[in-house]
Amino acid sequence: MSKNISIADIASALHLSKTTVSFILNGRAEEKRISDKVVKRVLAYVEEVGYRPNSLAKSLRTGKSNTIGLMVEDISGPFFASIARLIEDRAYENGYKIIYCSTDNNTAKTHDLIGMFRDRHVDGYIIAPPPGIENDIAELLKNDLPVILFDRYLPLIDTDHVIVDNQFGTYNATRHLIEQGYKNIAYITFASTQTQMTDRMLGYHKAIDEHKLKPNVKEIVFNRNDAEVIEPLTHFLQENKHLDAVLFGTDHIGTCGLKVINKLGLRVPNDLAVASFDDYSVFELYTCPVTAVAQPITAIADSIITLLLARLNAKTKAPVQKITLSTELIVRSSSKAK
Amino acid sequence: MSKNISIADIASALHLSKTTVSFILNGRAEEKRISDKVVKRVLAYVEEVGYRPNSLAKSLRTGKSNTIGLMVEDISGPFFASIARLIEDRAYENGYKIIYCSTDNNTAKTHDLIGMFRDRHVDGYIIAPPPGIENDIAELLKNDLPVILFDRYLPLIDTDHVIVDNQFGTYNATRHLIEQGYKNIAYITFASTQTQMTDRMLGYHKAIDEHKLKPNVKEIVFNRNDAEVIEPLTHFLQENKHLDAVLFGTDHIGTCGLKVINKLGLRVPNDLAVASFDDYSVFELYTCPVTAVAQPITAIADSIITLLLARLNAKTKAPVQKITLSTELIVRSSSKAK
Numbered sequence: 001m002s003k004n005i006s007i008a009d010i011a012s013a014l015h016l017s018k019t020t021v022s023f024i025l026n027g028r029a030e031e032k033r034i035s036d037k038v039v040k041r042v043l044a045y046v047e048e049v050g051y052r053p054n055s056l057a058k059s060l061r062t063g064k065s066n067t068i069g070l071m072v073e074d075i076s077g078p079f080f081a082s083i084a085r086l087i088e089d090r091a092y093e094n095g096y097k098i099i100y101c102s103t104d105n106n107t108a109k110t111h112d113l114i115g116m117f118r119d120r121h122v123d124g125y126i127i128a129p130p131p132g133i134e135n136d137i138a139e140l141l142k143n144d145l146p147v148i149l150f151d152r153y154l155p156l157i158d159t160d161h162v163i164v165d166n167q168f169g170t171y172n173a174t175r176h177l178i179e180q181g182y183k184n185i186a187y188i189t190f191a192s193t194q195t196q197m198t199d200r201m202l203g204y205h206k207a208i209d210e211h212k213l214k215p216n217v218k219e220i221v222f223n224r225n226d227a228e229v230i231e232p233l234t235h236f237l238q239e240n241k242h243l244d245a246v247l248f249g250t251d252h253i254g255t256c257g258l259k260v261i262n263k264l265g266l267r268v269p270n271d272l273a274v275a276s277f278d279d280y281s282v283f284e285l286y287t288c289p290v291t292a293v294a295q296p297i298t299a300i301a302d303s304i305i306t307l308l309l310a311r312l313n314a315k316t317k318a319p320v321q322k323i324t325l326s327t328e329l330i331v332r333s334s335s336k337a338k
Numbered sequence: 339m340s341k342n343i344s345i346a347d348i349a350s351a352l353h354l355s356k357t358t359v360s361f362i363l364n365g366r367a368e369e370k371r372i373s374d375k376v377v378k379r380v381l382a383y384v385e386e387v388g389y390r391p392n393s394l395a396k397s398l399r400t401g402k403s404n405t406i407g408l409m410v411e412d413i414s415g416p417f418f419a420s421i422a423r424l425i426e427d428r429a430y431e432n433g434y435k436i437i438y439c440s441t442d443n444n445t446a447k448t449h450d451l452i453g454m455f456r457d458r459h460v461d462g463y464i465i466a467p468p469p470g471i472e473n474d475i476a477e478l479l480k481n482d483l484p485v486i487l488f489d490r491y492l493p494l495i496d497t498d499h500v501i502v503d504n505q506f507g508t509y510n511a512t513r514h515l516i517e518q519g520y521k522n523i524a525y526i527t528f529a530s531t532q533t534q535m536t537d538r539m540l541g542y543h544k545a546i547d548e549h550k551l552k553p554n555v556k557e558i559v560f561n562r563n564d565a566e567v568i569e570p571l572t573h574f575l576q577e578n579k580h581l582d583a584v585l586f587g588t589d590h591i592g593t594c595g596l597k598v599i600n601k602l603g604l605r606v607p608n609d610l611a612v613a614s615f616d617d618y619s620v621f622e623l624y625t626c627p628v629t630a631v632a633q634p635i636t637a638i639a640d641s642i643i644t645l646l647l648a649r650l651n652a653k654t655k656a657p658v659q660k661i662t663l664s665t666e667l668i669v670r671s672s673s674k675a676k
Contacts, residue, residue, distance in 0.1 A: 085415070100437075101436065102426060282619050
């Protein structure tokens with residue numbers, strides 16, 4: 001029994017033509033008037049040697065692999081891990097498998113991975129796109145391959161996407177801090193030109209401007225490594241002792257921020273009020289539970305996979321859909337009134 | 339430009355034979371004495387129509403897909419998400435892509451997913467195996483497909499695995515609680531017959547027996563949904579007010595346990611000391627930072643991928659390797675002396 005057994009091997013072992021064996025294994029024996037005796041011989045042999053009909057070869061014939069390519073920024077982050085998991089469940093229920101990978105927000109790596117997906121005849125794409133990947137996405141669309149973008153979008157590419165209302169999310173969180181009496185509110189975020197991050201920045205400024213306060217923005221270079229985030233964050237908080245509140249732009253920045261706050265011995269909310277974009281267990285279980293802008297994870301995953309399955313099953317081309325879901329501000333003690 | 343363009347289409351468009359086109363695209367033009375003029379015509383046409391050499395077809399010829407199948411229990415858990423991420427990085431550096439999926443610890447689903455991986459000519463397998471999957475793994479090994487098990491192993495299957503010393507991990511954590519003066523120590527875990535969980539149970543009992551204390555064990559039916567874990571856990575803690583310490587068997591149980599402790603208004607460690615298997619940000623950042631049995635995530639991922647790459651590149655069959663890595667007890671204030 002070998003992993004490399006082919007139709008040719010079976011044909012040769014049984015002194016039959018490859019065509020005959022192929023017709024039998026593809027259920028066309030009757031149509032091709034192949035005798036029952038030959039069919040039984042082939043099926044018995046196939047069982048004996050443990051041959052598996054080759055779905056790769058099948059996908060070459062049919063052009064369909066029942067596989068979806070899912071590209072997230074970083075599978076180890078709680079936001080992307082939860083989304084990936086929910087999409088995988090829904091895809092599996094609908095007969096699709098997921099091939100996933102992390103882009104690291106790296107354009108060259110993403111270009112390479114899209115090539116791999118195309119080579120493997122992936123039926124559809126779900127992508128949290130890094131910057132500069134427009135040409136690759138346009139190429140997929142030109143080839144009638146459905147692409148759903150999520151978390152952020154590419155303004156110059158007209159394809160389906162599912163995002164949240166990032167601008168209102170930070171606007172609402174900042175306004176909440178102002179209403180609680182905080183006046184020196186910092187926004188600490190990753191430096192980024194991507195839509196989800198520029199929208200969050202806009203929302204913060206909008207609330208600050210509306211109340212004629214002074215903005216305090218700290219942008220940190222994106223890094224998966226906690227230590228590389230904690231260091232600049234520590235300096236910023238040490239050098240800006242006038243701050244009375246801080247809004248973190250992502251769950252990763254928020255988690256690192258709490259570690260810095262602990263290290264500096266700051267009490268929340270008395271020394272510094274805190275809120276963060278994204279919500280997960282860390283924020284709920286922190287010493288002083290942290291106010292969070294919660295993304296609707298289940299609804300995001302549902303919208304993405306529903307859109308993609310509709311595209312994959314569509315006989316005709318439906319109009320592009322751009323879906324924006326609302327976030328929810330979960331107020332906890334970390335942002336209570338002074 | 340079409341996604342379905344094939345060598346046959348190119349041959350037909352240029353009035354050449356498929357064999358000639360195939361030789362050219364596989365770099366064998368010189369060997370086959372095909373004229374430069376023909377080569378240039380084919381390459382120009384290929385560029386014009388955007389044809390991509392088909393790596394599926396190539397993998398059918400060579401029997402190698404440069405893809406690794408990774409099956410974790412649940413990609414949304416922090417332990418498995420971190421391991422998957424590190425393995426993906428190392429695989430990518432070495433020219434391999436990862437196809438991943440979550441098994442949900444479900445035997446039938448895992449059987450189905452292994453079938454999908456085989457159909458796609460995956461070169462090697464990394465599996466956190468659910469119970470009852472022995473026959474499927476044996477079948478892979480019989481077909482010379484390398485399989486690395488991790489997190490838990492299958493005692494009756496002789497293949498490479500990477501695990502941690504689970505028994506010493508819980509033994510050491512329980513002994514630490516005893517040394518701090520706690521006497522009524524509960525062990526709260528998922529009901530399981532898998533090696534990692536039975537070993538953790540053994541370690542707890544060993545320390546309890548050694549000190550002639552009375553064991554208090556609560557086994558909860560495995561569930562990904564927090565609410566289904568929180569409910570039995572709440573009842574158990576309400577009905578066992580004599581407990582002065584608790585050891586949680588996994589990160590998921592530990593996180594749910596902290597939510598229950600908050601809900602019941604218990605103070606840690608005064609009302610109840612706490613320790614948990616696994617370590618992540620939640621435990622470090624909890625009101626009273628939680629003592630944890632940390633698994634060496636990076637070393638686990640490194641050992642797994644190093645083993646698998648060695649198998650994939652080996653000319654001859656090397657002996658089976660079973661690797662056990664040590665855990666580290668990280669003592670924090672949640673288990674301080676009474």
